[in-house]
Every structure is written in C-alpha cells, then in structure tokens.
Amino acid sequence: MSESPLVLVQRPPTFDFMDELLSRNFPVLTTHHTSSAPLPNSLSRHASIRAVVNMAMLKLDADLLSHLPSLQLLVCTSVGTEHIDLAECKRRGIAVTNAGEAFSEDVADCAVGLLISVLRKIPAADRYVRSEKWVKFGEFQLGIKLSGKRVGILGLGSIGSFIAKRLEPFGCIISYNSTIQKQSITYPYYPDVLSLAANNEVIILCCALNDQTRHIVNREVMESLGKNGVIINVGRGGLIDEKEMVKCLVDGVIGGAGLDVFEKEPGGPEELFGLDNVVLSPHCAIATPGSLNNIAQLTLANLKAFFSNQPLISPVRLD
Amino acid sequence: MSESPLVLVQRPPTFDFMDELLSRNFPVLTTHHTSSAPLPNSLSRHASIRAVVNMAMLKLDADLLSHLPSLQLLVCTSVGTEHIDLAECKRRGIAVTNAGEAFSEDVADCAVGLLISVLRKIPAADRYVRSEKWVKFGEFQLGIKLSGKRVGILGLGSIGSFIAKRLEPFGCIISYNSTIQKQSITYPYYPDVLSLAANNEVIILCCALNDQTRHIVNREVMESLGKNGVIINVGRGGLIDEKEMVKCLVDGVIGGAGLDVFEKEPGGPEELFGLDNVVLSPHCAIATPGSLNNIAQLTLANLKAFFSNQPLISPVRLD
Known part of the structure; x- marks a missing residue:
C-alpha cells in the first residue's frame, strides 16, 4: 500500500459510513469538520495527499488548496460545488467530481x-x-x-x-x-x-x-x-x-x-x-441509507477511476 | 316551489358550503349533527321529506328512517356508507348515492x-x-x-x-x-x-x-x-x-x-x-375547496337527476 495515493477525508464526526469502504482500498487520513484545522496537523502529511474527499461542505479556497501541493483529485460528496474554488482547481489542474445522480x-x-x-x-x-x-x-x-x-x-x-x-x-x-x-x-x-x-x-x-x-x-x-x-x-x-x-x-x-x-x-x-x-426540514433531502450507499460507492468509483487513468464517473466541468 | 320535493340536509354546523347551491334549487331543511335530534322538531315536516343529504356521517338506521315515511333518496356525501342501513333502504325502495369520485x-x-x-x-x-x-x-x-x-x-x-x-x-x-x-x-x-x-x-x-x-x-x-x-x-x-x-x-x-x-x-x-x-391527520384527506365544490355539484346533480327520473350520477348498489 505504500505506493497507493494518500486520501484525505474531511467529514462531520458522525459521517463514518464510508470509512471502511475507502480504507479497504486506499490509505486514508480523516479530519473532522468541527475541528478548527481542516488539514492534518503534521505538515509533512500535506505534501503526500493526492486526493481529498470533502464530505463536510468545507470551503476549499486557493489558500487552503495551497497547503496541498500534490492534490490531483477533489471528490465532493454534494451535488453543489459552490464551496469549492473551481477556478483555482482548473488553474492547478485538479480534477473535481460531485455527487452526480447519487441523491x-x-x-x-x-x-x-x-x-x-x-x-x-x-x-x-x-x-x-x-x-x-x-x-x-x-x-x-x-x-x-x-x-x-x-x-x-x-x-x-x-x-x-x-x-x-x-x-x-x-x-x-x-x-x-x-x-x-x-x-x-x-x-x-x-x-x-x-x-x-x-x-x-x-x-x-x-x-x-x-x-x-x-x-x-x-x-x-x-x-x-x-x-x-x-x-x-x-x-x-x-x-x-x-x-x-x-x-x-x-x-x-x-x-x-x-x-x-x-x-x-x-x-x-x-x-x-x-x-x-x-x-x-433540516437539510435532509438526501439523508437515506440508500443515498449514503450510493455516494459511498460513487466516491470509491471516482477514486479508483482517477488513479487507474480511467474516465471519472461524475466529473464537474471546470469552465 | 310548493311542489318541489323537500330536502333535509344533515350537516356539521360549519359545513355550509352547499347551502346556497341547494337552496336555489330545492326547498331545504337543515339540522346540525351536534344537535341531539337529527330530525326536525316538527313531526309534520317529517312526512314531507323526500330526500336526505347526509353530510354528517349520521348513523341512519331503520328506526330513524321509519320517521321519514316519504323518503325516496338518500344522498351521502362520503365515499363510505357504513353508517347507513342499506338493507333497510333496499327493503323500502330508497335510492342511495355516495361521493363517487368527487374526492x-x-x-x-x-x-x-x-x-x-x-x-x-x-x-x-x-x-x-x-x-x-x-x-x-x-x-x-x-x-x-x-x-x-x-x-x-x-x-x-x-x-x-x-x-x-x-x-x-x-x-x-x-x-x-x-x-x-x-x-x-x-x-x-x-x-x-x-x-x-x-x-x-x-x-x-x-x-x-x-x-x-x-x-x-x-x-x-x-x-x-x-x-x-x-x-x-x-x-x-x-x-x-x-x-x-x-x-x-x-x-x-x-x-x-x-x-x-x-x-x-x-x-x-x-x-x-x-x-x-x-x-x-384529522380525517381531512378530502378537505380542499376543490373537493367541496365537487361534492356540492355532485349532490345537486344526483337530486336533480332523481327528481326528473334520470339515472343517478353516483348510485350505491344495494345488494
């Protein structure tokens, strides 16, 4: 596994439903979105992170992205990507995916x-x-x-x-x-x-x-x-x-x-x-086990596709 | 109007939405279902009642029906007719209608x-x-x-x-x-x-x-x-x-x-x-102005059809 790409999962503390699935396939670091530091404490880890799974609707601006020099893929588990600096992703050549039709x-x-x-x-x-x-x-x-x-x-x-x-x-x-x-x-x-x-x-x-x-x-x-x-x-x-x-x-x-x-x-x-x-309604239109299973499978499929040079399943267009 | 058939409307006090429509077409007596007497006080009125519009889900058994010797038509404004003694209606030749598809x-x-x-x-x-x-x-x-x-x-x-x-x-x-x-x-x-x-x-x-x-x-x-x-x-x-x-x-x-x-x-x-x-939900699946308008029109149509010897619009089969 030492050559597998390191994946950072940013998630709310209770959103553990895809931990096991992802960990079985990639080395995973997890941060909780209630933490004041959205990135791992150890700066040395930043350098090796090649993919981020953003389950926390965490705002990823150019500054935060600058701490992830090896980032190649940003997997958003939402349909909307208004919290992502898509222009900066485009400039840096970072691919972005969203929830597609999972929800x-x-x-x-x-x-x-x-x-x-x-x-x-x-x-x-x-x-x-x-x-x-x-x-x-x-x-x-x-x-x-x-x-x-x-x-x-x-x-x-x-x-x-x-x-x-x-x-x-x-x-x-x-x-x-x-x-x-x-x-x-x-x-x-x-x-x-x-x-x-x-x-x-x-x-x-x-x-x-x-x-x-x-x-x-x-x-x-x-x-x-x-x-x-x-x-x-x-x-x-x-x-x-x-x-x-x-x-x-x-x-x-x-x-x-x-x-x-x-x-x-x-x-x-x-x-x-x-x-x-x-x-x-407390922003729960997507909140069923069926949807969570869909997004877990889609997240894994996007990660696997990207790191085996296959087309992404639910790419976000970066115009 | 003296030869028009007298219609008894049995309704909850607030259900006045078809009063005007019916009164324009028939002489109407109204009783409220919160009253302990579901029939008009004057016994002489009973004899002349030829139709009842039961909006109150009032239980109409053989005994109550026996006080309405001239009754020919019983219009139920509900779909279900479990509150009506249908066997007695059949025996006496009283026609019965229900809400049909109004709701x-x-x-x-x-x-x-x-x-x-x-x-x-x-x-x-x-x-x-x-x-x-x-x-x-x-x-x-x-x-x-x-x-x-x-x-x-x-x-x-x-x-x-x-x-x-x-x-x-x-x-x-x-x-x-x-x-x-x-x-x-x-x-x-x-x-x-x-x-x-x-x-x-x-x-x-x-x-x-x-x-x-x-x-x-x-x-x-x-x-x-x-x-x-x-x-x-x-x-x-x-x-x-x-x-x-x-x-x-x-x-x-x-x-x-x-x-x-x-x-x-x-x-x-x-x-x-x-x-x-x-x-x-407080038994309100039918409760919209659209449904109330439908049932008012259907009630009138059944009364008019019956008293002009036309086929009823929403008859209840009395087997």
Whole structure:
C-alpha cells in the first residue's frame, strides 16, 4: 500500500459510513469538520495527499488548496460545488467530481413530499391531532388541492427531471427555467425566473448556487408568484433572498413554502417557526441509507477511476 | 316551489358550503349533527321529506328512517356508507348515492403525502427545526427511501387506482388486494390481506368498511408486514384493529404509520402522540375547496337527476 495515493477525508464526526469502504482500498487520513484545522496537523502529511474527499461542505479556497501541493483529485460528496474554488482547481489542474445522480431520487421524493405537506398542511395537521385541538375545536382547516396545479421547476437537471416525472400523474402542469432551453424536453420553457413565477402557482428550486443564481428568488419574483404561490427549495438556501422571503411569508405576499435548505445552517429563520403555511426540514433531502450507499460507492468509483487513468464517473466541468 | 320535493340536509354546523347551491334549487331543511335530534322538531315536516343529504356521517338506521315515511333518496356525501342501513333502504325502495369520485384525487394526493411524510419523517423533521434541536444536536436522523418500495394497495377502486398511478414514477412496485381480481389491471393481485402484507413493505388502506373488512388489518397482518413495514390508512379507522396497531407501533412490530382516520373521531390514540414514526391527520384527506365544490355539484346533480327520473350520477348498489 505504500505506493497507493494518500486520501484525505474531511467529514462531520458522525459521517463514518464510508470509512471502511475507502480504507479497504486506499490509505486514508480523516479530519473532522468541527475541528478548527481542516488539514492534518503534521505538515509533512500535506505534501503526500493526492486526493481529498470533502464530505463536510468545507470551503476549499486557493489558500487552503495551497497547503496541498500534490492534490490531483477533489471528490465532493454534494451535488453543489459552490464551496469549492473551481477556478483555482482548473488553474492547478485538479480534477473535481460531485455527487452526480447519487441523491436525485431521494431529493425528488423529498421535494414532492414537501410540496404535498405544504399544500395539505400535513405537519400542521399532525400538530393539531397531537395537541388534541381536533377534539377541542373540531374540523381542521381546509388544505389546497395539488391536482391541476401549475408547477415551475427552476433547474431541470437530474433532480428537476425526476420531480417533473413524479408530479405528472398528480395532474400538475409542468414548466421550467434553466440556463439553456433543453431541446429534448417538451415542457414549456421560461427564459427567466420572473416569468416562471408569474406563470405558475408553485416554483421548485433545484438548481446550482453560483454567482448567477444567488438570490435569484428575490422580492420581485415572490410578488410575481403571488399570495397563493408556494416555493419549494431543495437546492441551496442562498437561491432565495431569505430575509425578503420571511417578510413575504409573514405578510402573505406568498402563500407558503417548503424548505429543506437555508442561508444559515443549522438553524433556519425563527420568524417562520410559528407559521402553519411553511414546512421546515433540516437539510435532509438526501439523508437515506440508500443515498449514503450510493455516494459511498460513487466516491470509491471516482477514486479508483482517477488513479487507474480511467474516465471519472461524475466529473464537474471546470469552465 | 310548493311542489318541489323537500330536502333535509344533515350537516356539521360549519359545513355550509352547499347551502346556497341547494337552496336555489330545492326547498331545504337543515339540522346540525351536534344537535341531539337529527330530525326536525316538527313531526309534520317529517312526512314531507323526500330526500336526505347526509353530510354528517349520521348513523341512519331503520328506526330513524321509519320517521321519514316519504323518503325516496338518500344522498351521502362520503365515499363510505357504513353508517347507513342499506338493507333497510333496499327493503323500502330508497335510492342511495355516495361521493363517487368527487374526492378521489385529493385522497390519493393525501395518501402519497402521508407515505412520504412517514418515510422521510417530514413532521418530525419540521419539529426538529422549530424546536431548535437542529442547532443544538446537529444532523437529523436518516429517512427511508421511497423509490423502489413494494407497495400493496388494499382496495383498488378509484382512490386506489389514483394512488397506484401516482406512485409508479417514484419507482414503487405496486400490487393489490380487492374483493375480486380486476381483469383489466396488470398489477399483481393477492387474494387476501395477509399475503398482501407479507409481500410488501407498505400497505395502503383505501377500501370500504363493512362486516368483511372491519379489523381486516389485525395483529397477524401487522406481524406479517414486519418491523420495517408501514401502514397508510385513508379509508376508515375501523379497517385496523387500532388497539393492536398502537402496540405494534410502540413495540416496533411494524415500522410506522400514516393515519388520516381512526376508530374514535375526533381524537386518535394518545399513545401515538409522542412517536416520530407516525404521522397523524384529522380525517381531512378530502378537505380542499376543490373537493367541496365537487361534492356540492355532485349532490345537486344526483337530486336533480332523481327528481326528473334520470339515472343517478353516483348510485350505491344495494345488494
């Protein structure tokens, strides 16, 4: 094993689910993301690290990367790579991979679950029963019908496509916005998020977070979506101007929201904690054993492919 | 209007959504189901009542029906008619209608929403964020993957068929049990609920409650479903032996449940109020403005059809 490439795994303390799989195949160093030092203490180890598995959504900027002179491969276990300095990776010739489609089914399931939960007020209904309000006050408030809703999907990649496919038999009318119109897709395309919001009753966010998409859902978009409109976010918190969204939800500018992601995590805006028209989820759209197994297998496959000069399974394009 | 048939509407006090529609077309008497007298106080009115609209799930037995000597049509605004003495209706030649397909989409949506909510623990996740446990304790527990689950549907009528159609693109593997195997359906058929439970990871109850189906999900069925098994009930509380289900959920004999209906309503078993693997809903699977509009229109259409000697829109077979 002495000639095998050294792999640094940066992970939350409890995320040990791929330790054994990786250790069986590569010499592995592990750091915990709660540590103030994201790199091993021994500087001599840095020099020999040839791959990093970033499970911690740890921000890897040019400075941190400069401490890893032999780094050739950066494996991100997330779909989004907004925490990585991709330009610096390109400059240095470091290959980058992401989660590809490993989480797509689970995230799509969660998005649909959040949507039904918001419209039919499932968590609020559950609270109503558990707090015995059903007995005390009688009938629960009416929900909102999903069938027939116009649903606009922002970002029609693998997750967005799975969401669309799932919503079709509910009788939802699907349209989308993405960076470019996809010729193979027959759903109506809107060239910007404002027209997507204006023409739909629900918008579902599942695009990448980058300089072009940060706060893409701003006050104007929410006003355009309107007082019965619902936002589902399974992308990143930063896609929405969260401060404005809180105001819009509190003031009834929009009708509701189902949010798996937030600008500040862990946490979420406490102004929403008393509202029945929002459903809050602690960034767990990917969190099933099935997804974890997928990402463990994909991580190993990318490492093996790279170090045997085969094509990467889920490369990130570095333009 | 003096020759128009008198219609008695029995409804909960707040269910006034079809008052105006019906009153524009028929002379209407209204009683509230919280009243101890389900019939009008004036006995002279009884004799002239020719139709009853039962919105209150009021038990109409032979004795009560005997006070309505001119009754010709009984319009039930529910799908289930277990509260009606159908044999007595048949003997007296009283026609009966039910909700037909008025609620099918909303109930199917709710069933899928409850299933995703149980597997992905959406209400528990929502509580986790609102109670700030996410900040205090970190990552939420893992959910369970829906894609690929084997789902057995008990009762493949209009609601069951809509549920099946919705679950297909999630990659669920559908099978069913119903009174008779349906030749036009290609899903695998199990001749009894025990084999349905043994061969599936999820069972969804959407059949009628009657003498044959009362407590059809008993302890043996739940043991057969197993410790990872999930029950979704959007039919009637009485389909499940609820006392045994509570034990099975508390003891981990089954994995979870999503329940819109209970043996005692309003209420629900308080032993479940502290569990994260159950989602409780106050019998509101049908409760959207869309469904209410559907049933109002259907009620009027059945009344008009009957009193102009046209075929009923949603007749209940009286065998």
